Amino acid sequence: MKIGVTSQNFRTITGHAGKTRRFLIFSENSDGVPTEVDRLDLPKEMSMHEFRGTEHPIDQLDILITGSCGNGFKRRLESRNVRVITTGEQDPLKAVSQLLAGESLAPPLPHDHQHGS
Numbered sequence: 001m002k003i004g005v006t007s008q009n010f011r012t013i014t015g016h017a018g019k020t021r022r023f024l025i026f027s028e029n030s031d032g033v034p035t036e037v038d039r040l041d042l043p044k045e046m047s048m049h050e051f052r053g054t055e056h057p058i059d060q061l062d063i064l065i066t067g068s069c070g071n072g073f074k075r076r077l078e079s080r081n082v083r084v085i086t087t088g089e090q091d092p093l094k095a096v097s098q099l100l101a102g103e104s105l106a107p108p109l110p111h112d113h114q115h116g117s
Contacts, residue, residue, distance in 0.1 A: 002027055003034070003099065004058055004082075005092040006066040010039060012090045015068030015109075018049040023058065026096045034096040048073060058082060065095050068108055 005013055006020040014020065025038035040057050044050060048058070058064065063083045067090075074084045087105035089095040095105055 001062045002037075002060055003096050004040075004061040004064045005095065006064070007092060011092075013065060013067050013087065013092055013095060015066060017064070017066040017069035017084070018073045019047050020066070021047050023064075024092050025061070026092070028100055032100070034093060034100055036093075048076060056080070063099065065092070065099065065105070 003026045005024045005026065006015070006017045006022070007024045008014045008020060008022050010022060010024065021040075021042040021044065023040040024036055025040065026034045027037045029035045042057065046056070048056070058077070059080050059082070061082050063085060064077060065085050065087060067088070068086055069084060077084050085099070085105060086108040087095055088109045089098070089106045098105055
């Protein structure tokens with residue numbers, strides 16, 4: 001299973017997933033421990049907000065963890081068979097570890113602006 005985390009700074013979980021261009025990619029190793037296996041640093045035109053092509057690098061993910069996203073983003077990724085989870089957790093490794101352990105992640109922080117419909 002591949003789990004992506006939105007992280008514009010490659011250190012913490014960040015929000016605005018539709019405009020995110022940087023992702024940490026984790027996989028579970030043979031001992032069941034989450035391990036960072038890749039990083040994506042995409043050009044602006046490859047953010048999901050801008051992208052209009054058919055194949056995208058985040059299509060390889062099973063799950064995407066983010067600090068925030070709009071409903072349109074969730075629907076778009078679900079149509080690509082990627083489950084989106086929003087959380088207020090800031091630590092990528094902790095969030096992935098909790099997810100793999102079947103634990104609930106911290107609820108997302110309040111999101112105070114409107115997205116277009």
